[in-house]
Every structure is written in C-alpha cells, then in structure tokens.
Amino acid sequence: MTALTDIVPPGVVTGDNLLKLLEHARDNGYAIPAVNCTSSSTANACLEAAAKNNSPVIIQVSNGGGAFLVGKSIKDANAAAAGSVALAYHVRAVAKYYGVPVVLHSDHCAKKLLPWFDGMLEADEEYYKMFGEPLFSSHMLDLSEEPDEENIDICVKYFKKMAPMKIWLEMEIGITGGEEDGVNNEDVDPEKLYTTPEQVYSVYEALSKIGPMFSIAAAFGNVHGVYKPGNVKLSPEKLLTHQEYTKEKIGSSLERPIFLVMHGGSGSTDDEIKLAVSNGVIKMNIDTDTQWAYWDGLRIFEAAKHDYLQGQIGNPEGDDKPNKKQYDPRTWVRKAEESMTARVALSMEKLGSVGTYPKSSEPGSQQVLGKKVNVVDGVISAVKGLLPH
Ligand SMILES: [Zn+2]
Numbered sequence: 248m249t250a251l252t253d254i255v256p257p258g259v260v261t262g263d264n265l266l267k268l269l270e271h272a273r274d275n276g277y278a279i280p281a282v283n284c285t286s287s288s289t290a291n292a293c294l295e296a297a298a299k300n301n302s303p304v305i306i307q308v309s310n311g312g313g314a315f316l317v318g319k320s321i322k323d324a325n326a327a328a329a330g331s332v333a334l335a336y337h338v339r340a341v342a343k344y345y346g347v348p349v350v351l352h353s354d355h356c357a358k359k360l361l362p363w364f365d366g367m368l369e370a371d372e373e374y375y376k377m378f379g380e381p382l383f384s385s386h387m388l389d390l391s392e393e394p395d396e397e398n399i400d401i402c403v404k405y406f407k408k409m410a411p412m413k414i415w416l417e418m419e420i421g422i423t424g425g426e427e428d429g430v431n432n433e434d435v436d437p438e439k440l441y442t443t444p445e446q447v448y449s450v451y452e453a454l455s456k457i458g459p460m461f462s463i464a465a466a467f468g469n470v471h472g473v474y475k476p477g478n479v480k481l482s483p484e485k486l487l488t489h490q491e492y493t494k495e496k497i498g499s500s501l502e503r504p505i506f507l508v509m510h511g512g513s514g515s516t517d518d519e520i521k522l523a524v525s526n527g528v529i530k531m532n533i534d535t536d537t538q539w540a541y542w543d544g545l546r547i548f549e550a551a552k553h554d555y556l557q558g559q560i561g562n563p564e565g566d567d568k569p570n571k572k573q574y575d576p577r578t579w580v581r582k583a584e585e586s587m588t589a590r591v592a593l594s595m596e597k598l599g600s601v602g603t604y605p606k607s608s609e610p611g612s613q614q615v616l617g618k619k620v621n622v623v624d625g626v627i628s629a630v631k632g633l634l635p636h
Contacts (some may be wrong), residue, residue, distance in 0.1 A: 277599035328366025385415030421466030444492035469511030544586025
C-alpha cells in the first residue's frame with residue numbers, strides 16, 4: 248500500500264491531491280466520514296477526531312448549516328452562501344494545525360437552492376484567482392427530484408464550470424427516503440428507493456467526458472435521518488452491480504470504476520457499512536448521529552453538574568460559591584465537542600480510515616507537504632544562516 252502521507256499533504260486538500268486521496272481510499276478499501284458542521288465548534292470536533300485517529304476527514308456544510316453560520320437573524324438571499332464560506336475560511340485557517348488531510352465540501356443542493364451553489368462557486372473563483380486553488384474542495388448537487396435527463400444536464404452544466412478549477416462534484420440519482428433540507432421523500436414508492444445500474448452508467452457517461460473528479464450517491468434503500476430498525480431494507484450489494492455494469496460498458500481495468508457515496512447511513516449495521524465500502528463507497532455522510540452525540544455530551548454534563556448550573560452564585564458547596572467555571576461556554580460546549588469527537592472517531596473505525604494518515608512519531612517532527620520535516624533541524628539551519636561565516 249502506498250502511504251497516504253507520501254502522496255497527500257495535510258491541511259485542506261483540493262484538485263489533484265483530492266483525487267489522489269479518494270483514489271487511495273478506493274484502492275485500499277476504506278471510506279472517509281463526511282460530517283455536517285454548523286459551527287466552528289463542530290468543525291473542530293471533527294478535526295480533533297481526524298488528528299487523534301490519523302485519518303482524513305470531510306467537513307461539509309448544508310444550506311441550512313450555512314444559513315445558521317451567518318446568524319439566524321440574517322434574512323438575506325446570500326446568507327447561506329456567506330455562512331458556508333465563513334465555515335470554509337475557519338477550516339482553512341485552522342486545518343493545518345491538525346496535521347491530517349481535510350476535504351471541504353458542501354452538502355445537498357436541490358434545484359431551488361442553486362443560488363446558494365452559485366454563491367459558493369463565486370467564492371471558489373475569487374479564491375482561485377488569489378491562490379490557484381478553489382476555496383472548497385468539493386460540492387454536491389442533488390437534482391434527484393427532477394427527471395434523470397434534467398438532473399444530468401444540470402450536473403454537466405455545473406461540472407463544466409467546476410472542472411477548470413478542479414473542484415469535485417458529487418451528485419445524487421434515485422431517491423433517498425426520509426426528509427432532509429426541505430425535500431420530503433417519506434411516502435415514496437419503496438421500489439423507487441433503488442437506483443438502477445443503467446441510471447448510474449448514464450451519469451458516468453455524461454460526466455466522465457468532462458473530468459474524473461465526480462462521485463455518485465446512488466440510492467440503495469437508504470433513508471436520511473434515523474428510523475426504527477426494520478423499516479428500511481438497505482441493499483449495499485446493489486452497489487456492486489453498478490460497478491460491474493459500468494466496468495463492462497467502458498472496459499475499465501478497475502474493479503470499481505465509480506466513486507460512490509453513501510447517504511442516509513445513520514442506523515446502518517456495521518456489516519451493511521462494510522459491504523457498501525467494499526463495493527466502492529469512498530465517502531459516508533454522518534449528521535444525525537453526530538448531532539445526537541454533540542447534544543448527549545451536554546446532556547450528561549448538565550445532569551452531573553445540575554446543582555452548579557442554577558444560578559451564577561450558590562451551589563451544594565455553599566450559598567456564596569461562584570459557578571462561573573461550570574457555565575462558561577468553554578466548559579459545556581467542550582463537553583459537547585468531546586462527545587462528538589468520539590462519535591466521529593467511531594465512524595472512522597467503521598469505515599476503515601483510522602491509521603491511514605500516521606503522523607511521524609519522531610519527536611519534534613511534523614509533516615509538510617507529505618515530507619517529514621524535522622522542526623529542530625529546520626530551526627538549527629535557519630539559525631546557522633543568521634550567524635557570521
Ligand atoms: Zn442524499
């Protein structure tokens with residue numbers, strides 16, 4: 248196995264490095280968790296999980312997440328784009344300190360939300376002019392509600408705009424059940440919850456003419472959100488049929504020529520996840536489970552410290568004792584973060600990404616652009632350069 252550390256630098260990865268990262272996942276049979284983030288706090292919790300588990304991570308923002316990030320009081324047509332860009336800048340500013348590859352992605356964009364997508368693309372273009380790479384690594388278009396032909400046409404139109412900046416496109420075809428971001432598929436005909444190999448191939452055919460950097464979320468009985476077990480029949484074995492069909496059509500030497508993405512994975516069994524990954528899933532979305540984890544950390548903290556959280560002064564240790572340490576947001580938000588970090592780590596374990604990006608164990612060394620650089624040596628040679636010869 249080629250070491251990921253030798254081919255992909257730490258920090259936000261875009262373009263060729265992103266392609267290398269996802270090819271590495273495909274070729275080595277693991278997937279990367281993509282976690283919906285709605286704040287700097289939740290983003291940091293993901294970065295912490297990635298750093299502690301030597302794993303790459305995908306941080307993604309939804310339209311609703313973007314609108315929340317800008318501030319709920321702001322009612323502006325560009326609010327969601329502005330908030331999404333703000334999260335991207337936050338992640339860009341801090342990612343390098345965590346020492347692992349980070350993918351910046353935007354989640355489901357239905358037809359009515361295209362102005363949000365356009366706003367983020369504008370930010371990508373601006374960033375590209377300044378730094379020669381886009382702000383985001385990747386964006387998702389979800390036109391699965393539209394007829395297939397229109398879905399694919401719109402994806403082609405956008406992918407042509409994105410390809411020159413080497414931005415990844417994730418698209419969805421077929422119906423994922425449940426409800427997310429205002430799209431409600433709760434009462435859909437169960438037969439329609441499975442994308443066919445022909446549908447997947449038609450996407451491959453259209454997008455591969457433009458570039459290799461795209462992935463497909465094909466429905467295989469997945470449902471957004473958490474449902475009672477038994478209500479959904481997940482069929483990850485169908486994903487292999489997609490791979491085989493396209494492989495045959497294009498005569499590919501790759502066993503799994505298509506990058507697949509798993510949505511609606513909350514509540515899936517470990518075996519279902521494993522089978523999906525072995526059939527070419529390289530990214531799995533996580534939202535519902537990490538939302539719960541974030542809340543659960545706070546819930547447990549409040550239950551344990553309840554009597555210290557009822558007023559600014561006065562607790563079981565005395566009527567005049569201050570409680571500032573307990574109600575400082577850095578205390579209780581941190582509890583939420585720790586709980587979410589642990590949940591993201593669990594997903595990394597299930598998806599097999601743990602340990603794929605080992606940081607150097609040599610003291611004082613860190614990775615810069617994939618090369619191990621000894622910080623002490625670097626400082627010594629810099630100091631030597633300053634001394635008179
Ligand atoms: Zn989806």
